[in-house]
Amino acid sequence: IGVDLVIPEGTTIETETGVVFEAITEQVIPAGETSAEITLVEGQTIEETFTATGASFLEVALQQYPMIEGSLTVTVDGFAWTKVDSLIYADAVSDNFEVILDTQNAAKIRFGDGVSGQIPPASSQISVVYRVGGGLQGNIPIQSILNYVVQGVKSGSDPEEFVRVLFTNNERGSGGEAEETIDHAKFWTPRYVTANGRAVTQQDFDTLASLFNDPVYGAPAFAKAKLKQRVPELNTVVIYLWARDSYSNIVPPSSGLKDAVEAYFNNNDAGAVRIITVDVEVADGNSVYIDVDVLGVLDGTKPGTAVSLDLKSRISSFFD
Numbered sequence: 496i497g498v499d500l501v502i503p504e505g506t507t508i509e510t511e512t513g514v515v516f517e518a519i520t521e522q523v524i525p526a527g528e529t530s531a532e533i534t535l536v537e538g539q540t541i542e543e544t545f546t547a548t549g550a551s552f553l554e555v556a557l558q559q560y561p562m563i564e565g566s567l568t569v570t571v572d573g574f575a576w577t578k579v580d581s582l583i584y585a586d587a588v589s590d591n592f593e594v595i596l597d598t599q600n601a602a603k604i605r606f607g608d609g610v611s612g613q614i615p616p617a618s619s620q621i622s623v624v625y626r627v628g629g630g631l632q633g634n635i636p637i638q639s640i641l642n643y644v645v646q647g648v649k650s651g652s653d654p655e656e657f658v659r660v661l662f663t664n665n666e667r668g669s670g671g672e673a674e675e676t677i678d679h680a681k682f683w684t685p686r687y688v689t690a691n692g693r694a695v696t697q698q699d700f701d702t703l704a705s706l707f708n709d710p711v712y713g714a715p716a717f718a719k720a721k722l723k724q725r726v727p728e729l730n731t732v733v734i735y736l737w738a739r740d741s742y743s744n745i746v747p748p749s750s751g752l753k754d755a756v757e758a759y760f761n762n763n764d765a766g767a768v769r770i771i772t773v774d775v776e777v778a779d780g781n782s783v784y785i786d787v788d789v790l791g792v793l794d795g796t797k798p799g800t801a802v803s804l805d806l807k808s809r810i811s812s813f814f815d
Contacts, residue, residue, distance in 0.1 A: 499650035500524040500658055502533060508643045508662050514632050515539050536711050538563055538628025549617030551608035559627045561600030565710035566626035572619045585612035633671040634741045640664045669738045669749035670713020694769040703768055704734045707759060712752040716745060730773050735780035745782055753777040
């Protein structure tokens with residue numbers, strides 16, 4: 496084709512098991528090319544509209560869940576408002592809102608009272624755009640999507656001319672993680688508070704990398720930071736990442752997730768987390784397999800087979 500072929504934003508494809516992926520930005524197959532690497536993200540974009548009542552602490556409940564963290568945007572009469580962790584941090588002139596999540600990640604948007612955040616004017620239109628999905632289901636194996644047909648549009652054509660495009664995922668899905676457990680939160684919260692949004696010590700890098708989450712590329716299953724111990728790279732921190740497949744097995748992370756983590760740490764603008772003289776590289780973590788031998792001594796009250804199975808189950812649970 497002599498012109499660019501456009502895959503429109505919002506184009507969706509679906510696996511045989513019903514997992515939906517979406518183009519969250521316009522994708523392009525360059526003129527003269529018959530194939531290209533296209534990025535689609537698990538989940539679907541939802542847009543909902545509400546009418547403000549003028550009441551203090553107005554709450555609007557989103558109709559679909561679970562909401563993907565970081566995917567939410569809110570506008571009031573076309574003007575973007577800003578999310579804050581709590582309206583405690585807002586003042587009378589702040590265009591701020593907070594998000595309240597229940598145990599299923601169903602969300603409510605709460606606005607201010609004219610003291611802690613502005614009140615959206617009565618009859619104003621509130622538009623909320625967010626994405627639903629997430630979890631391990633998006634970590635699909637290679638060729639889970641095979642020759643799925645969508646319509647591409649010839650760039651600049653008027654009226655629009657469509658071309659059939661076949662999608663096959665030649666890279667597996669990565670970055671989906673199950674909902675955080677209470678034990679996980681108990682372990683990481685003290686470390687997160689200690690880091691205070693800054694990566695200085697090795698534990699800080701470990702913590703911020705382990706808790707990293709991107710609305711497009713997801714989160715690592717595990718992360719470990721190490722300082723390079725050779726000249727001239729003594730100021731370089733390497734962060735090793737591991738991800739999961741759809742069965743929760745440990746696998747290498749996607750290139751997109753690695754790039755997102757590296758960009759997060761090497762950012763020098765607003766939201767920067769590391770000292771400016773430190774460089775960060777991101778690499779695949781190595782998985783090392785070891786054998787665990789257990790010698791059990793029976794007391795004669797239970798059959799050996801049952802005891803052996805119970806031991807294997809308990810050991811697996813311990814390492815999980």
